[in-house]
Amino acid sequence: MTFIRALATSAIIAAAITTTLVAIASANDRSIIVQSTTSTKNSGLYNVLLPQFKKATGITVHIVAVGTGQAIRNARNCDGDVLLVHAKGAEQKFVTDGFGTKRHDLMYNDFVFVGPPSDSAKITGSKSASDTLKKIATSKAIFASRGDDSGTHKKERTLWQAAGIDPTPSSGKWYRETGSGMGATLNIAVGMGAYAMTDRATWIAFKNKRDFKVLVEGDKALFNQYGITAVSAKKCPSVKTKLAETFSAWLRSKSGQSAIAAYKRNGQQLFFPNAVTN
Amino acid sequence: MQDVSSAFWIAFGLVAGLDADLLEIIALSLRVSLFALVISCLIGLPVGAVLAIARFRGRSAVLIALNALMGLPPVVVGLIVYLHLSRAGPLGWLNLLYTPTAMIIAQAILITPIIAALSRQILEDLHTEYAEQFRSLSVPAHTMMQALIWDARFSLLTVALAGFGRAIAEVGAVIIVGGNIDHLTRVMTTAIALETSKGDLPLALALGIVLLVIALTVNGLVMALRMTAGRQAYA
Secondary structure (H helix, E strand, O other): HHHHHHHHHHHHHHHHHHHHHHHHHHHHHOOEEEEOOOOHHOHHHHHHHHHHHHHHOOEEHHHHHEHHHHHHHHHHOOOOOOEOOOOOOHHHHHHHHOOOEEEEEEEEEEEEEOOOOOOOOOOOOOOOOHHHHHHHHHOOEEEOOOOOHHHHHHHHHHHHHOOOOHHHEEOOOOEEEOOOOOOHHHHHHHOOOEEEEEEEEHHHHOOOHHHHHHHEOOHHHHHEEEEEEEEEEOOOOOOHHHHHHHHHHHOHHHHHHHHHHHHHEEEEEOEEEOOOOO | HHHHHHHHHHHHHHHHHHHHHHHHHHHHHHHHHHEEEEEEEEHHHHHHHHHHHOOOOOHHHHHHHHHHOOOHHHHHHHHHHHHHHOOOOHHHHHHHOOOOHHHHHHHHHHHHHHHHHHHHHHHHHHHHHHHHHHHHHHOHHHHHHHHHHOOHHHHHHHHHHHHHHHHHHHOHHHHHHHHHOOOOOOOHHHHHHHHHHHHHHHHHHHHHHHHHHHHHHHHHHHHHHHHHHHHHOOO
């Protein structure tokens, strides 16, 4: 039965190679996994930072880019060594619950409202996020929300609350919760001619803008702070805290911070370093 | 439609330029899906063969369940595998999450029901044809199964291709258990998802075209193999 024999042979080969893969995966000790928000990845920031970090320390960094909510959940399952997200409240809770060693400010940018040039809700030039959201709600203009418990979604909900509006009863009507990442939500907004709130880095790097523009920006309430936290070995004995701390410290050092500041897309700076350097 | 035409040019450029990153991604896609296929065949074919000839109480229920499992949503498979391989999960100590092995496991789970269910149908049909002969020679069950699998090998090759197609095309499972990590677990479909989320639709589409070409090549190779083998068999 040559066929059976061939099957058996391929099984043995498969098993052997799979074992090798496992061996390779665990042999490479000088690598860490970062549970990250998507904007830092989609904007290309890591493509600049990681090679510099690798050169300085020899440590390989693997980025798993998901929404902030999912990143925190994954890190709580001990599936990452570092958490790099943008939802200060949730990050602090992560630390007080014992999962993180210490949270540090890393860098910031801001959120903006984007929309079609026709601007049916007339939000262009609004001075505040509250005004913008009120105008969108009263005109029932379509608004594409992340709806995925990400950092941006958390921020958006806070802004609705500050504006005194609860958009959830209108979910499915003018308030559309996409349940997707920032890029996917922007694709949907562009497709529907809907308003959306996005972090500026994702927007600048985003390639499917069509005729969409930034309509509202500059309100202090739209501040977007990114933080970095090393996962604690107390809750997660498997994590490489030392390497994680090295990564966090390097990003907050002079070299890391100036590398962040130097990163530009289309001539615009995407992230503004604000770690407390010693 | 501008995106579509520019996608063809980008795809052409990527392939012609033998982009190193792209080759790495293609190689990983093939490696993961082919391994998943081999594992699935090792499990699925015997299961299909046993179900094809065995008669027992509740057989219909098993067949219905098996057929239904062909529709397993990849995201659900991804989540289940994630929960097992996660550090907080029962198999966390294996340290497999975010490795190609995790992706192989997820895809194998996804396509094993397809291999088993489709091969069961083919082998059962063939068995009906052979039943009398088997009875007259009082062939033992395992010999029956081997003979059926061997005689149906060309039809089963199509079953394997169906499984491979499902594996190489899915994104929901591998993006959860692989994490879409650059130079480690990024495959064609997760790269397409990433470029889509960056709004780079032409590049995403170009990668899709490359993926289609790969699928075409694999199917073409199998077809050639089948024709050569067929000629030899009937020569």
